[in-house]
Amino acid sequence: MKYGKLGFDNEKYLKIQSEHIKERITKFGDKLYMEFGGKLFDDYHASRVLPGFEPDSKLKMLMQLKDDSEIIIVISAVDIEKNKIRSDLGITYDMDVLRLRNEFLSRGLSVNSVVITHFNGQSSAEAYRKRLENMGIKVYYHHTIEGYPNNVDLIDSEEGFGKNDYVETTRPLVVVTAPGPGSGKMAVCLSQLYQENKRGVKAGYAKFETFPIWNLSLTHPVNIAYEAATADLDDVNMIDPFHLDAYGETAVNYNRDIEIFPVMNALFDDIYGDTPYKSPTDMGVNMAGYCISDDEVCREAAHQEIIRRYYTALCNFADGKATEAEVNKISLLMKRAKITTADRKATVAAKERLEKSGVATAAIELPDGAIISAETSPLLGPSAALLLNATKHLAGIAHNVKLIPQTMISPIQKTKVTYLHGHNPRLHTDEVLVALSMLSLLDENCKNALDQLPKLAGAQVHSTVMLSEVDRKTFNKLGIGLTCDPIKKIKQC
Helix, strand or coil: CCCCCCCECHHHHHHHHHHHHHHHHCCCCCEEEEEECCCCCCCHHHHHHCCCCCCCHHHHHHHCCHHHEEEEEEEEHHHHHHCCEECCCCEEHHHHHHHHHHHHHHCCCCEEEEEEEEECCCHHHHHHHHHHHHCCCCEEEEECCCCCCCCHHHHCCCCCHHHCCCCCCCCCEEEEECCCCCCCHHHHHHHHHHHHHHCCCCEEEEEECCCCCCCCCCCCHHHHHHHHHCHHHCCCEEECHHHHHHHCCCCEEEHHHHHHHHHHHHHHHHHHCCCCCCCHHHHECCCHHHHECCHHHHHHHHHHHHHHHHHHHHHHHHCCCCCHHHHHHHHHHHHHHCCCHHHCHHHHHHHHHHHHHCCCEEEEECCCCCEEEEECCCCECHHHHHHHHHHHHHHCCCCCCCCCCHHHHHHHHHHHHHHCCCCCCCECHHHHHHHHHHHCCCCHHHHHHHCCHHHHCCCEEEECCCCCHHHHHHHHHCCCEEEECCCCCCCCC
């Protein structure tokens, strides 16, 4: 696969998606609560499995509605207590709430408040609330409801949603978003419908979630990749039985939406005397499936994402950050998609070099299809050596040319070990790039190699050992997809 090839028409998506949302807003009376699933921006999962999808597409659409909208940011007390981390950014959910708020405000969007869900007296959540309130941010609690989402009578009562704090809003469109999945966004929307009804306000609900894509098949790799991405949540893609019964048409949804639908029906029956939706799929406004321009490109991209998620789960399990069940689930998803790790070219190349050298190795598949590999040495780690090899290839510099002389590497190693008391003298990726930057002032080869860094975006790397956080972040900043074997150390030369 050539990673620069597009499979998704983003311009078409912006046009028809925004039109569809505006149409949905007009169908309700005083107010519409719209749950924004996934990420409003930085949606890199979508951009990986739908090449051509821009990570901030949803935000661009919301900007068109900013005068009529306000945002509620939701975070689970459980995630606060666990210090849950956004793996793509390496920051905790509680920190990401502030990052999201600042991003929205900087773009002229109105942020109403933060809602802490699943609250059950957690001291960490109480401390977080005080911290936000000291910053002038309004904070509300939504409580854990026993039997949620199946105990409809309790949920739809004063002892259920009635016990939650009421979030005061002023604009016709209320966007409910969160740092990640499982935060309780839908429950916040439903609770607000209950509270608004008590106050005589007719409010509606809609869901804007990119995945699963309802009009792709259950076994389409793009939908399987979504299951892999949410393996830690036990989300399962399913045929929407309500949609099939109402329309005789097959549509794909996922278990949590299907489970909550009876609650939705009960609430709308109380508010309107009837429900405007006949299925969970009806609640959605997702038009992404209509904007796939090259299905084969998206299938291959999704296959690569599933493999990437598998390796991520393996490494997290090795670090005690994931369960064996999560690893096993993604392994089963790979079988369903009929793929193996051998379908990742960088993985195959790295393992082949490992077999020959016996030391830690890494390989990269460049956007032009070229495969480059490297191994650890007394001077460089495999990922640092790989970056040098890849930039030399792109710059047309002979492989035997040494960009960074040993006379420059040795003093850096001495500082790392002697003065900073490090155990690994080998240079990391960021240290190599700094050295290359300094040398580029005097050496034309170094300058040419450094100029190739933007061309690495979209490349795929595999390492036969787990990389340091520094190396992982460097690859991420360069736009390189990374996978690692769940091995912390291999014999060094």
